[in-house]
Amino acid sequence: DARVTQTPRHKVTEMGQEVTMRCQPILGHNTVFWYRQTMMQGLELLAYFRNRAPLDDSGMPKDRFSAEMPDATLATLKIQPSEPRDSAVYFCASGQIVTGLDTQYFGPGTRLTVL
Amino acid sequence: DAKTTQPPSMDCAEGRAANLPCNHSTISGNEYVYWYRQIHSQGPQYIIHGLKNNETNEMASLIITEDRKSSTLILPHATLRDTAVYYCIVRVDRQGAQKLVFGQGTRLTINP
Numbered sequence: 001d002a003r004v005t006q007t008p009r010h011k012v013t014e015m016g017q018e019v020t021m022r023c024q025p026i027l028g029h030n031t032v033f034w035y036r037q038t039m040m041q042g043l044e045l046l047a048y049f050r051n052r053a054p055l056d057d058s059g060m061p062k063d064r065f066s067a068e069m070p071d072a073t074l075a076t077l078k079i080q081p082s083e084p085r086d087s088a089v090y091f092c093a094s095g096q097i098v099t100g101l102d103t104q105y106f107g108p109g110t111r112l113t114v115l
Numbered sequence: 116d117a118k119t120t121q122p123p124s125m126d127c128a129e130g131r132a133a134n135l136p137c138n139h140s141t142i143s144g145n146e147y148v149y150w151y152r153q154i155h156s157q158g159p160q161y162i163i164h165g166l167k168n169n170e171t172n173e174m175a176s177l178i179i180t181e182d183r184k185s186s187t188l189i190l191p192h193a194t195l196r197d198t199a200v201y202y203c204i205v206r207v208d209r210q211g212a213q214k215l216v217f218g219q220g221t222r223l224t225i226n227p
Contacts, residue, residue, distance in 0.1 A: 004158075033215075035215075042217055042218070042219060043153075043159070043202075043215075043217035044217075045214050045215065045216075048214075056214075091159070093158070093159075103161045104161070104215060105161070106157075106158025106159050106160065107158050108156075108157060108158055109156075109157075109158055
């Protein structure tokens with residue numbers, strides 16, 4: 001049963017530290033998404049990649065966040081420097097996306113706490 | 116994409132059918148209705164989608180009104196594991212329209 005995996009599952013860090021979250025998409029999927037979930041904002045899209053190329057990162061704070069796909073099996077989301085307001089659950093999703101209707105499969109998330 | 120409106124919470128007894136409504140009165144002709152759910156501490160999970168015909172799969176049924184302004188997700192025999200937040204999302208069949216825009220959803224509680 002293929003699944004999206006994310007590491008770490010939980011991360012506690014101090015303000016100002018760099019945080020790196022990793023995602024392994026389902027093998028063969030061409031699109032990877034990063035979402036963030038907070039109590040106040042709910043689930044919101046940060047960025048997504050198609051065939052490893054960034055397509056849309058308009059939801060991401062550019063000054064401190066960066067997303068990359070160094071290869072087809074790994075997507076990373078970095079925050080540098082981290083701030084308490086970045087505390088949230090970060091979800092990665094992948095899909096074999098051709099149109100706007102294709103299913104996205106979500107990972108279990110990384111719960112980030114910035115003190 | 117069209118906006119959706121869902122009740123913030125619902126309760127249902129275990130073993131009964133859970134009927135979750137969704138209003139999407141501004142939906143366009145090429146927009147589909149999707150349902151995802153999020154069980155506590157997990158990522159969202161796809162349930163079902165439809166355009167204008169009723170749909171059924173192993174998880175649920177989707178009933179879309181004839182004018183397409185509203186729909187109902189039906190879990191025919193709800194179990195405790197169906198307790199989750201259910202999101203109704205409208206999506207368009209268009210290349211580049213990959214975003215899932217989540218609202219607040221309906222928090223469904225299945226009671227024993």
